[in-house]
Amino acid sequence: MKDLILKIKDEHSDFLWDESRKTGNAEYISFPKSNSEIINILKFAYSNQINITVQGSLTGIVAGAVPNDGIILNLSKLNKINQVEIIDENLAYITVEPGALLSDIRKSIEDTGYFFPNDPTETSASIGGMVASNSSGALTYSYGSIRPWIQYIEVALSNGDTLCITRGEHFATENDFSLTTTDGNIISGTLPQVPSVDIKSTAGYYIRPNMDLIDLFIGMEGTLGIITNITLKLTKKPNDVAGIVVFFPNEELAIDFVKYIRGEDNFEDLSANAIEYFNSGALNLVNKMKTEREIFKEIPPIKPEYKSAIYIEFHRDSEDEIEESIGLLMEILEHINISDDDTWCAFTPQELEKLKIFRHAIPESVNLLIGEIKKKEPTLTKLSTDMSVPNDKLEWIFNMYNKDMQENNLMYVIFGHIGNNHLHVNIIPQSKEEFLLGKKIYLKWAKEVTDNNGSVSAEHGIGKIKKDFLNIMFNKEQISDMLELSKKFDDKSILNNGNLF
Ligand SMILES: Cc1cc2nc3c(=O)[nH]c(=O)nc-3n(C[C@H](O)[C@H](O)[C@H](O)COP(=O)(O)OP(=O)(O)OC[C@H]3O[C@@H](n4cnc5c(N)ncnc54)[C@H](O)[C@@H]3O)c2cc1C
Numbered sequence: 001m002k003d004l005i006l007k008i009k010d011e012h013s014d015f016l017w018d019e020s021r022k023t024g025n026a027e028y029i030s031f032p033k034s035n036s037e038i039i040n041i042l043k044f045a046y047s048n049q050i051n052i053t054v055q056g057s058l059t060g061i062v063a064g065a066v067p068n069d070g071i072i073l074n075l076s077k078l079n080k081i082n083q084v085e086i087i088d089e090n091l092a093y094i095t096v097e098p099g100a101l102l103s104d105i106r107k108s109i110e111d112t113g114y115f116f117p118n119d120p121t122e123t124s125a126s127i128g129g130m131v132a133s134n135s136s137g138a139l140t141y142s143y144g145s146i147r148p149w150i151q152y153i154e155v156a157l158s159n160g161d162t163l164c165i166t167r168g169e170h171f172a173t174e175n176d177f178s179l180t181t182t183d184g185n186i187i188s189g190t191l192p193q194v195p196s197v198d199i200k201s202t203a204g205y206y207i208r209p210n211m212d213l214i215d216l217f218i219g220m221e222g223t224l225g226i227i228t229n230i231t232l233k234l235t236k237k238p239n240d241v242a243g244i245v246v247f248f249p250n251e252e253l254a255i256d257f258v259k260y261i262r263g264e265d266n267f268e269d270l271s272a273n274a275i276e277y278f279n280s281g282a283l284n285l286v287n288k289m290k291t292e293r294e295i296f297k298e299i300p301p302i303k304p305e306y307k308s309a310i311y312i313e314f315h316r317d318s319e320d321e322i323e324e325s326i327g328l329l330m331e332i333l334e335h336i337n338i339s340d341d342d343t344w345c346a347f348t349p350q351e352l353e354k355l356k357i358f359r360h361a362i363p364e365s366v367n368l369l370i371g372e373i374k375k376k377e378p379t380l381t382k383l384s385t386d387m388s389v390p391n392d393k394l395e396w397i398f399n400m401y402n403k404d405m406q407e408n409n410l411m412y413v414i415f416g417h418i419g420n421n422h423l424h425v426n427i428i429p430q431s432k433e434e435f436l437l438g439k440k441i442y443l444k445w446a447k448e449v450t451d452n453n454g455s456v457s458a459e460h461g462i463g464k465i466k467k468d469f470l471n472i473m474f475n476k477e478q479i480s481d482m483l484e485l486s487k488k489f490d491d492k493s494i495l496n497n498g499n500l501f
Contacts, residue, residue, distance in 0.1 A: 017066055026069060062457075062463025116149065118143070131146060131230055150233070189485065221461050240322045244311070245355060247308075251307060251308045277415060282414065299357060382427070386456075388455050393421065412426060
């Protein structure tokens with residue numbers, strides 16, 4: 001055990017924080033290289049009642065992998081990627097260890113003709129962290145979150161026992177569930193009655209009557225067990241991909257455009273694969289950063305009359321199908337009097353890469369700006385929302401965000417997954433007072449979004465910093481029932497203690 005668990009030293013300081021920039025504490029750290037090492041550490045921690053915090057790549061933004069105390073279990077060395085197993089023309093499987101990085105998995109399947117359509121932007125994320133967070137991204141509009149792409153998982157429980165769950169093999173009966181561990185122990189009980197939202201959400205446990213029980217472990221933020229092995233589903237790689245950015249003179253027109261391409265108001269659904277949004281604050285920020293930072297120089301100038309932009313991506317089987325989709329898109333643009341001069345189109349991988357730089361420039365620019373502000377006021381951080389609402393609340397949420405930001409004179413940008421009515425508002429506070437005001441507004445938004453059948457967290461999760469939001473979305477009894485459910489799997493609550501509850 002001595003070689004397996006190390007005392008924390010200064011050299012481990014980078015394992016005490018994640019992309020939320022919250023810093024934590026721990027006494028020990030371990031980098032297991034096999035499942036049996038994980039089981040040994042779990043048995044040791046369980047018998048000594050020591051908390052364990054699981055880490056993938058630490059790219060999470062809700063401090064889920066930031067420890068409060070105890071042992072850090074960093075899975076970066078468990079990163080084996082097996083060969084693709086072809087099932088048919090449209091389906092293949094790949095089995096990977098939890099520490100495997102998304103970028104490495106993508107590389108390993110590059111030439112197979114299959115692809116893994118989950119894209120949480122940050123490709124250095126580990127697959128274990130992605131499953132534990134039910135990660136999403138731009139392609140979630142058409143391919144869903146990571147959930148449907150998980151075929152099999154192994155979950156090490158806090159007492160050292162293991163669950164092996166294949167999709168389609170273990171279902172709840174209404175709300176009753178029962179699972180048998182590899183040691184032959186039965187874990188059974190009743191799933192809590194919680195309101196299930198039918199929109200993009202990863203707030204709290206995924207619970208549905210008659211659910212496939214594999215889904216309980218996707219998005220559980222490491223509170224039920226440690227995911228030690230994963231089989232992913234892969235789908236056929238599209239033959240042709242096109243990306244188009246359309247610029248608009250105002251926000252209203254951009255929202256109408258989104259509704260039309262989604263097939264609302266009697267328009268034909270264009271079956272887009274990604275629909276992303278950028279408001280005027282985001283476009284201004286990119287223009288400003290272009291002049292200041294070398295990495296953004298390749299982005300073409302954005303005209304000052306452009307007040308918002310939408311990025312659309314099409315995945316198709318042939319050039320003809322791409323042309324057909326673009327043709328339909330141009331018809332809609334003509335209908336709303338937008339010229340094709342006000343678009344950027346990308347058809348080759350190189351052109352698509354340039355559009356990616358533009359899209360990534362927004363969160364990167366916000367982080368750079370916050371970095372500058374932090375030099376003057378180190379306690380300030382970016383305030384970033386992750387809420388989603390049903391289709392018919394899209395205009396409503398835009399109005400609420402803009403009104404509250406403008407009335408309070410705060411600097412902000414809005415960008416993100418408009419196809420799923422899931423926008424990230426980033427407030428860039430200039431002072432402590434603005435930071436506190438921003439936080440107050442966020443709590444108010446969480447209440448309003450919940451009242452309008454939305455989710456307080458569509459993709460980033462709750463972790464340690466959004467628990468107030470979870471307490472708004474669920475009542476005390478529901479939260480307490482979820483905690484009781486977690487104790488069926490982790491009776492001493494030693495795993496990722498401080499996440500969710
Ligand atoms: C610039 C940027 C953009 C991003 N964009 C998106 C986006 O578009 N969509 C999106 O969904 N996310 C996004 N993220 C967030 C982040 O990349 C994802 O949440 C990712 O899934 C986290 O993976 P990770 O390996 O870094 O996990 P970590 O941060 O290490 O951990 C995340 C959580 O999972 C738990 N965990 C990790 N591994 C395991 C395991 N094997 N078993 C059990 N629990 C485990 C941790 O304890 C923690 O609670 C973004 C992050 C950045 C920095």
